[in-house]
Amino acid sequence: MKNKELNSLKEYKYGFTTQIEDFKAPKGLTEETVRFISKIKKEPKWLLDWRLRAFKRLKSLKEPNWQKPKYPKIQYQDLYYFSSPKSLKDKPKSLDEVDPKLIETYKKLGIPLDEQKRLSGVAVDAVFDSVSVATTFKGELTKKGIIFCSISEAIQKHPSLVKKYLGSVIPLTDHYFATLNSAVFTDGSFVYIPPNVKCPMELSTYFRINASQTGQFERTLIIADKGSYVSYLEGCTAPMRDENQLHAANVELIALDDAEIKYSTVQNWYPGDEKGNGGIYNFVTKRGVCKGKNSKISWTQVETGSAITWKYPSCILQGDNSVGEFYSIAITNNHQKADTGTKMIHLGKNTKSKIISKGISAGNADNTYRGLVDINRKALHSRNYTQCDSLLMGNSCGAHTIPYIKNKNASSIIEHEATTSKINEDQLFYCNQRGLNQEEAVSLIVNGFCKEVLQQLPMEFAVEAQKLVSISLEGSVG
Amino acid sequence: MLKIINLKASTGGKDILKGLNLEIKTGEVHAIMGPNGSGKSTLANVLSGKPGYDISGEINFEGKKLNNVPIEERAQNGIFLAFQYPLEIPGVNTSNFLRTAINSIRKAKGEKELDALSFIKLIKEKASELKIDEKFLSRQLNVGFSGGEKKKNEILQMKLLEPKLSVLDETDSGLDIDALRIVADGVNSYKNKDNSFLIITHYQRLLDYIKPDYIHVLSNGKIIKTGRSELGQQLEKTGYKYLN
Ligand SMILES: Nc1ncnc2c1ncn2[C@@H]1O[C@H](COP(=O)(O)OP(=O)(O)O)[C@@H](O)[C@H]1O
Numbered sequence: 134m135k136n137k138e139l140n141s142l143k144e145y146k147y148g149f150t151t152q153i154e155d156f157k158a159p160k161g162l163t164e165e166t167v168r169f170i171s172k173i174k175k176e177p178k179w180l181l182d183w184r185l186r187a188f189k190r191l192k193s194l195k196e197p198n199w200q201k202p203k204y205p206k207i208q209y210q211d212l213y214y215f216s217s218p219k220s221l222k223d224k225p226k227s228l229d230e231v232d233p234k235l236i237e238t239y240k241k242l243g244i245p246l247d248e249q250k251r252l253s254g255v256a257v258d259a260v261f262d263s264v265s266v267a268t269t270f271k272g273e274l275t276k277k278g279i280i281f282c283s284i285s286e287a288i289q290k291h292p293s294l295v296k297k298y299l300g301s302v303i304p305l306t307d308h309y310f311a312t313l314n315s316a317v318f319t320d321g322s323f324v325y326i327p328p329n330v331k332c333p334m335e336l337s338t339y340f341r342i343n344a345s346q347t348g349q350f351e352r353t354l355i356i357a358d359k360g361s362y363v364s365y366l367e368g369c370t371a372p373m374r375d376e377n378q379l380h381a382a383n384v385e386l387i388a389l390d391d392a393e394i395k396y397s398t399v400q401n402w403y404p405g406d407e408k409g410n411g412g413i414y415n416f417v418t419k420r421g422v423c424k425g426k427n428s429k430i431s432w433t434q435v436e437t438g439s440a441i442t443w444k445y446p447s448c449i450l451q452g453d454n455s456v457g458e459f460y461s462i463a464i465t466n467n468h469q470k471a472d473t474g475t476k477m478i479h480l481g482k483n484t485k486s487k488i489i490s491k492g493i494s495a496g497n498a499d500n501t502y503r504g505l506v507d508i509n510r511k512a513l514h515s516r517n518y519t520q521c522d523s524l525l526m527g528n529s530c531g532a533h534t535i536p537y538i539k540n541k542n543a544s545s546i547i548e549h550e551a552t553t554s555k556i557n558e559d560q561l562f563y564c565n566q567r568g569l570n571q572e573e574a575v576s577l578i579v580n581g582f583c584k585e586v587l588q589q590l591p592m593e594f595a596v597e598a599q600k601l602v603s604i605s606l607e608g609s610v611g
Numbered sequence: 612m613l614k615i616i617n618l619k620a621s622t623g624g625k626d627i628l629k630g631l632n633l634e635i636k637t638g639e640v641h642a643i644m645g646p647n648g649s650g651k652s653t654l655a656n657v658l659s660g661k662p663g664y665d666i667s668g669e670i671n672f673e674g675k676k677l678n679n680v681p682i683e684e685r686a687q688n689g690i691f692l693a694f695q696y697p698l699e700i701p702g703v704n705t706s707n708f709l710r711t712a713i714n715s716i717r718k719a720k721g722e723k724e725l726d727a728l729s730f731i732k733l734i735k736e737k738a739s740e741l742k743i744d745e746k747f748l749s750r751q752l753n754v755g756f757s758g759g760e761k762k763k764n765e766i767l768q769m770k771l772l773e774p775k776l777s778v779l780d781e782t783d784s785g786l787d788i789d790a791l792r793i794v795a796d797g798v799n800s801y802k803n804k805d806n807s808f809l810i811i812t813h814y815q816r817l818l819d820y821i822k823p824d825y826i827h828v829l830s831n832g833k834i835i836k837t838g839r840s841e842l843g844q845q846l847e848k849t850g851y852k853y854l855n
């Protein structure tokens with residue numbers, strides 16, 4: 134009885150749809166679509182050519198199929214690759230010109246775009262389907278020489294930076310979904326931090342899928358110049374639909390000498406219903422290069438949504454003494470599936486990487502950690518520490534840990550620890566005896582289990598993430 | 612306050628409690644002594660509603676049958692168990708845990724939840740009464756606490772949650788003399804005419820500090836002897852054997 138009641142509580146509160154007129158690219162994955170997107174965004178010729186090269190390459194590629202979660206064949210010709218609210222066709226110059234329906238949507242999602250009611254200390258770029266709606270706090274950032282805008286705007290205003298770095302971390306030809314993204318990417322965020330500037334606030338992008346039968350292919354590019362620092366966070370939600378929607382993003386990070394990028398994700402795409410109908414396919418390529426010496430890239434992800442999550446935010450540790458970190462919480466409930474982890478490629482000397490992964494599986498869900506640590510022959514005196522913990526709730530879910538380890542020089546050390554446990558009944562009893570109900574007890578214990586990762590999140594988002602962890606597991610025990 | 616009638620409990624095919632009767636009136640302190648494995652912790656667990664036991668007989672608390680009441684409701688109604696082996700919960704901040712607990716109980720009673728500031732004030736006051744260093748409150752719950760520290764933390768929770776019936780399961784085991792006195796003082800300062808105690812112990816020395824109204828001897832799942840406080844001293848001298 135309890136389960137049923139609880140399940141009805143577990144409503145996906147971001148599942149609403151905004152009724153708004155949109156205009157779309159012609160249906161289907163064709164050269165025409167690629168040209169349409171490029172044209173509507175008034176892109177320079179080099180970028181159109183770049184997209185077309187990706188499109189051509191795509192035809193010779195196959196979708197990878199080594200991942201654990203299988204899914205029905207995606208009908209690429211039945212999808213729309215570009216969708217934008219009509220009102221954004223001529224990009225509004227200020228927030229006053231933005232359709233109130235859009236502002237209302239973000240308000241409902243807890244993301245006020247109005248700077249008066251802003252999240253304190255957080256600048257937001259809001260992406261709705263294929264286009265950026267608004268970016269807040271631009272003025273303040275510009276004073277420091279920081280560029281934070283949609284990638285479409287960056288292509289117009291900062292073409293040399295975009296040209297230099299776009300595709301420099303994830304090559305055009307990388308793999309099926311990355312190449313698909315390169316051909317049809319629509320919008321996303323662009324960040325450039327000038328030398329020796331510490332970005333004074335959190336930068337954040339909020340992705341929202343609204344239109345149906347539409348894929349979202351966003352592209353994010355972050356460049357931290359020498360000695361700079363930036364902390365960036367992305368959040369994502371989508372309406373409840375019984376179709377599966379594809380989200381195939383590419384995110385590239387570049388850290389030059391002594392620079393640091395902290396990239397956090399709170400992913401709460403619609404996960405599908407309890408029976409496994411609908412939900413987002415979250416097939417994302419995220420990769421950062423620690424290009425300069427002493428640079429650092431840190432990925433933190435809280436993955437609670439999506440029907441299938443399939444992503445490996447990675448670090449290429451090229452500069453000597455560079456550091457890569459990956460902190461992950463992946464929660465799967467009902468019929469959700471996740472195959473996620475990281476790749477740490479050590480090229481420079483004295484490079485260090487750290488991987489902390491917390492997988493939580495409930496219901497009939499399946500959760501795989503898959504990670505590669507590759508220490509190159511020349512990456513002398515490098516170190517990796519990996520810790521993968523899995524927590525199982527109930528008897529019908531699965532957890533797997535698949536580490537690939539390559540250490541090609543004797544001066545380097547790789548340490549790997551892994552645990553799998555069931556939620557501890559005695560701990561639950563202890564909490565219940567202190568008056569906590571089952572939900573509160575599970576939430577407390579799971580949040581404790583995830584602590585090391587949660588505490589990596591920027592303060593403004595840590596509380597939200599904790600709540601999300603609890604909500605995602607409601608109804609999973611008892 | 613508590614009335615147990617012919618309570619039987621078994622688990623994993625083993626009969627542990629075999630027809631136990633016990634009545635504790637409001638304001639009374641009862642002690643249970645008995646050899647290892649006689650079923651003392653099982654009684655404490657069953658009173659708290661721990662799952663996994665087959666139960667027959669009746670447990671009445673404040674005139675209400677408890678048998679099918681969920682664990683947290685019993686706690687909210689005023690039953691508190693100080694665990695023989697308090698659980699470690701990694702990653703959970705002690706102070707947050709205590710605040711969640713007190714607010715769950717307040718909510719259930721229809722009282723207003725404590726805000727962060729009033730909670731901190733309250734917890735600091737209770738902690739200092741038990742000579743618990745404030746640093747403990749920001750540590751992970753029971754993780755790396757010494758045996759004595761864990762036990763003191765249990766008594767802290769008792770004082771914070773203000774139960775009607777406190778069941779202390781070997782809270783005195785593993786305590787040094789000073790800690791024992793602090794724990795006993797903690798209990799005595801909380802004890803009043805409106806609440807009751809069931810104290811499970813092996814040692815008379817705790818009962819020198821906390822004077823029980825009755826002492827029961829539990830053996831092989833049954834209470835085989837009940838007496839006044841002299842019974843404790845007698846047992847101390849002769850052991851349980853003479854009772855058989
Ligand atoms: N889950 C269980 N399965 C089987 N036997 C158990 C279980 N729990 C307790 N017992 C047994 O029941 C008896 C009573 O245990 P317990 O109540 O812990 O005793 P005490 O607290 O008096 O030392 C012991 O023999 C113990 O081994």
Ligand SMILES: [Mg+2]
Pocket residue numbers: 651652653695780781
């Ligand atoms: Mg015991």
